[in-house]
Amino acid sequence: MWNRLLIRKIIAHSVLIASCALILIPFAMVVLASFRKGNFPPSTLWLSPEQWTLDHWKYVLGIPYREVLNAATGETKLVGPTVAPLRWFLNSLLVSAIASFGIILLSGTSAYAFARLKFRFRGQILTGLLVLQMFPQVLTLTAYYRILNYIGEHFPWLGINTFAGLILIYLSGISINIWMIKGYFDTISPAMEDSARIDGASRFQAFTRILLPMSAPIFGVVFILSFISMISEYPTASVVLQESVNRTLAVGAYSLLDEHEKLWGHFSALAVLSGVPITIMFLLCQRFIIGGLTSGGAKE
Amino acid sequence: MNDGAVHITDLVKTYTDDRGRPTFTAVKKINLAVENGEFMVLVGPSGCGKTTTLRMVAGLEKISSGTIAIGDRVVNDLEPKDRGIAMVFQNYALYPHMSIFNNMAFGLQLAKKKKDFIKETVTRTSKALGLDVMLERKPQALSGGQRQRVALGRAIVRNPQVFLFDEPLSNLDAKMRVQMRSEISRLHSQLGNTMIYVTHDQVEAMTMGDRICVMKDGLIMQVADPLTLYRQPENLFVAGFIGSPPMNLLKGKIERKGGGLVFTESAEQNAVTVPLKGLIEPLAAKHLDKAIVFGVRPEHLTEGSSENGSLVPIPSTVDIAEPMGSESLVYLKAGTGNLIARIHGETLFHMGQPLTVYVNTDKVVLFDPETEAVIR
Numbered sequence A: 001m002w003n004r005l006l007i008r009k010i011i012a013h014s015v016l017i018a019s020c021a022l023i024l025i026p027f028a029m030v031v032l033a034s035f036r037k038g039n040f041p042p043s044t045l046w047l048s049p050e051q052w053t054l055d056h057w058k059y060v061l062g063i064p065y066r067e068v069l070n071a072a073t074g075e076t077k078l079v080g081p082t083v084a085p086l087r088w089f090l091n092s093l094l095v096s097a098i099a100s101f102g103i104i105l106l107s108g109t110s111a112y113a114f115a116r117l118k119f120r121f122r123g124q125i126l127t128g129l130l131v132l133q134m135f136p137q138v139l140t141l142t143a144y145y146r147i148l149n150y151i152g153e154h155f156p157w158l159g160i161n162t163f164a165g166l167i168l169i170y171l172s173g174i175s176i177n178i179w180m181i182k183g184y185f186d187t188i189s190p191a192m193e194d195s196a197r198i199d200g201a202s203r204f205q206a207f208t209r210i211l212l213p214m215s216a217p218i219f220g221v222v223f224i225l226s227f228i229s230m231i232s233e234y235p236t237a238s239v240v241l242q243e244s245v246n247r248t249l250a251v252g253a254y255s256l257l258d259e260h261e262k263l264w265g266h267f268s269a270l271a272v273l274s275g276v277p278i279t280i281m282f283l284l285c286q287r288f289i290i291g292g293l294t295s296g297g298a299k300e
Numbered sequence B: 001m002n003d004g005a006v007h008i009t010d011l012v013k014t015y016t017d018d019r020g021r022p023t024f025t026a027v028k029k030i031n032l033a034v035e036n037g038e039f040m041v042l043v044g045p046s047g048c049g050k051t052t053t054l055r056m057v058a059g060l061e062k063i064s065s066g067t068i069a070i071g072d073r074v075v076n077d078l079e080p081k082d083r084g085i086a087m088v089f090q091n092y093a094l095y096p097h098m099s100i101f102n103n104m105a106f107g108l109q110l111a112k113k114k115k116d117f118i119k120e121t122v123t124r125t126s127k128a129l130g131l132d133v134m135l136e137r138k139p140q141a142l143s144g145g146q147r148q149r150v151a152l153g154r155a156i157v158r159n160p161q162v163f164l165f166d167e168p169l170s171n172l173d174a175k176m177r178v179q180m181r182s183e184i185s186r187l188h189s190q191l192g193n194t195m196i197y198v199t200h201d202q203v204e205a206m207t208m209g210d211r212i213c214v215m216k217d218g219l220i221m222q223v224a225d226p227l228t229l230y231r232q233p234e235n236l237f238v239a240g241f242i243g244s245p246p247m248n249l250l251k252g253k254i255e256r257k258g259g260g261l262v263f264t265e266s267a268e269q270n271a272v273t274v275p276l277k278g279l280i281e282p283l284a285a286k287h288l289d290k291a292i293v294f295g296v297r298p299e300h301l302t303e304g305s306s307e308n309g310s311l312v313p314i315p316s317t318v319d320i321a322e323p324m325g326s327e328s329l330v331y332l333k334a335g336t337g338n339l340i341a342r343i344h345g346e347t348l349f350h351m352g353q354p355l356t357v358y359v360n361t362d363k364v365v366l367f368d369p370e371t372e373a374v375i376r
Helices: A002-034 A055-061 A086-115 A122-134 A136-156 A163-172 A175-186 A191-198 A203-214 A218-229 A235-242 A248-254 A262-286 B049-059 B102-110 B113-129 B144-157 B174-191 B202-208 B226-231 B236-241 B278-285
Strands: A066-069 A075-079 B006-016 B022-034 B041-042 B065-070 B083-090 B160-165 B194-199 B211-216 B218-224 B248-257 B258-266 B274-275 B291-296 B310-325 B327-332 B335-345 B354-360 B363-369
Touching: A002 A262, A055 A086, A055 A262, A086 A122, A086 A163, A086 A175, A086 A203, A086 A218, A086 A248, A086 A262, A122 A175, A136 A163, A136 A235, A136 B278, A163 A235, A175 A218, A191 A203, A191 B049, A191 B083, A203 B065, A218 A262, A235 A248, A248 A262, A262 B160, B006 B049, B022 B065, B022 B218, B022 B226, B041 B049, B049 B083, B049 B160, B049 B194, B083 B144, B083 B202, B102 B113, B102 B144, B102 B291, B113 B144, B144 B174, B174 B194, B174 B202, B194 B202, B202 B226, B211 B226, B211 B236, B218 B226, B218 B236, B236 B248, B236 B291, B236 B363, B248 B274, B248 B335, B258 B278, B258 B291, B274 B278, B274 B310, B310 B335, B327 B354, B335 B354
Parallel strands: B041 B194, B041 B211, B083 B160, B160 B194
Antiparallel strands: A066 A075, B006 B022, B006 B065, B211 B218, B248 B258, B248 B291, B258 B274, B291 B363, B310 B327, B310 B354, B327 B335
């Protein structure tokens, strides 16, 4: 009996450890590569003290450092304060944050309409949204390019090579969010808003002061998911943003892996850095994503 | 002072689907006058249109046709907040993210009342309801009874002319329900406001209402005070709906036998026959040889002959007896059907035991089976 329990524990723990390793080992390899001298692709879980360097991080953070050109002669070159990586980082933050807020605004209001209002073809439009979501956004990339190009001819601030244009495209992919938020609204008793209306709230006030605060958890989830997906989004950003200085983090990081010179160390440092805003955003959103926030107001 | 009177005239509610096509009519041209200060209960089975009617009075549901007037104003096109009403919902509908204080103050805040006034009003009301110690808590920290009391308080601070209740007690446990029932009744006598109260529970209707409006399938079946409703139901539906256990209703016809009038149950064999004597006789004479529904309340089937009135014996056997202590509900087999009798609790009855019950024919009500209306 005792033995069987032990065996079961061992099996369970092996499975758990293996799955943790599957996630953690590649991550550790990237972290180590960002601290290793020279530009080697992430490959080992070992870093000897003499290989240790902060050069890649200095490059990424725009701190000047001396690069060894020839180890034998000891010839070095001063690499000036680089601007590009930090710019990419800030670009990504800006685009992701604005687009995430925009997504919440758009999908929240649309979801409200689908959940609470009556209009023609409501069911059909909802189904349509779901079907549209099944096609990857990449398929429409050339169309987006043409559209942005055309818009740019008339409104240059919204065309190709602008953040506004990229955000515009990101805002178009919200159907799954509409579904998620609508699903959440459906679980909230309409009596809440009825009650608010009797208390003198307009439809808009009932939405902003009652329904929105009650739906904070789902908005937290939608925000963090959008944020993560946009920080790491590559195809659209690479097509829309073509100048080096206004690249986003993912596009910029990939540009370090040039065909002729693959700067794996720089790339690794930048990749680790891109996890920082995601982590911070996650910690901030966690506050909203607590269950049980809506319990107790109504009894079904 | 006539501000709190509610006049409902030719009210119709037809629901529509997403395309605006009519799907079904929940309220079918009803007329109802609720007097100022009256406690009016709307009661009926689910789907009878009582809640829809209440929601139209509140302004939460659009009126298809007809008018609703509160006081002297027709309120058809007024926003809920401008109608001088407050509403208490079945599921309390408290705002979970707000403290109890803010829940009660929300309406006043939206109306842009002065802070001092809001604080004073909410404090006073919460004290009266015994909620003053929990003003800072969130709804989820409260018990069901407390939550419904907060919902009451939220309605009271609005100082409405008319209180609307939508099955406010059906989510509470039995004991709490009885307590809140008397609390709402007390509130009514203290405030003196008009109250319209929707419930499917006929006990709530009987115990709380000044008058009761019984509804079925979007129509009003009868409006009367509780005792009139109980003693003089105007139709078969009210007779069957009000009272627990319900009225015994036997189908049959009136015949002349041996010089007197007799009700005979329509059955192949063992039909119950009741000689109709006393007050009921002249009524029955008018419907000689016609189909009829014979109604008698369980308490008018008695064991002994101690009662006053025209008593007629019916031989029967006990099927099931439910002794309650003070009385027993005895389900009897008589003729083909079953009868329920409410008998004093002195004796214990056993299954299969023969029992002769006496019908007090003065209390019998006769209905026309076609129109379902009472025969007077």
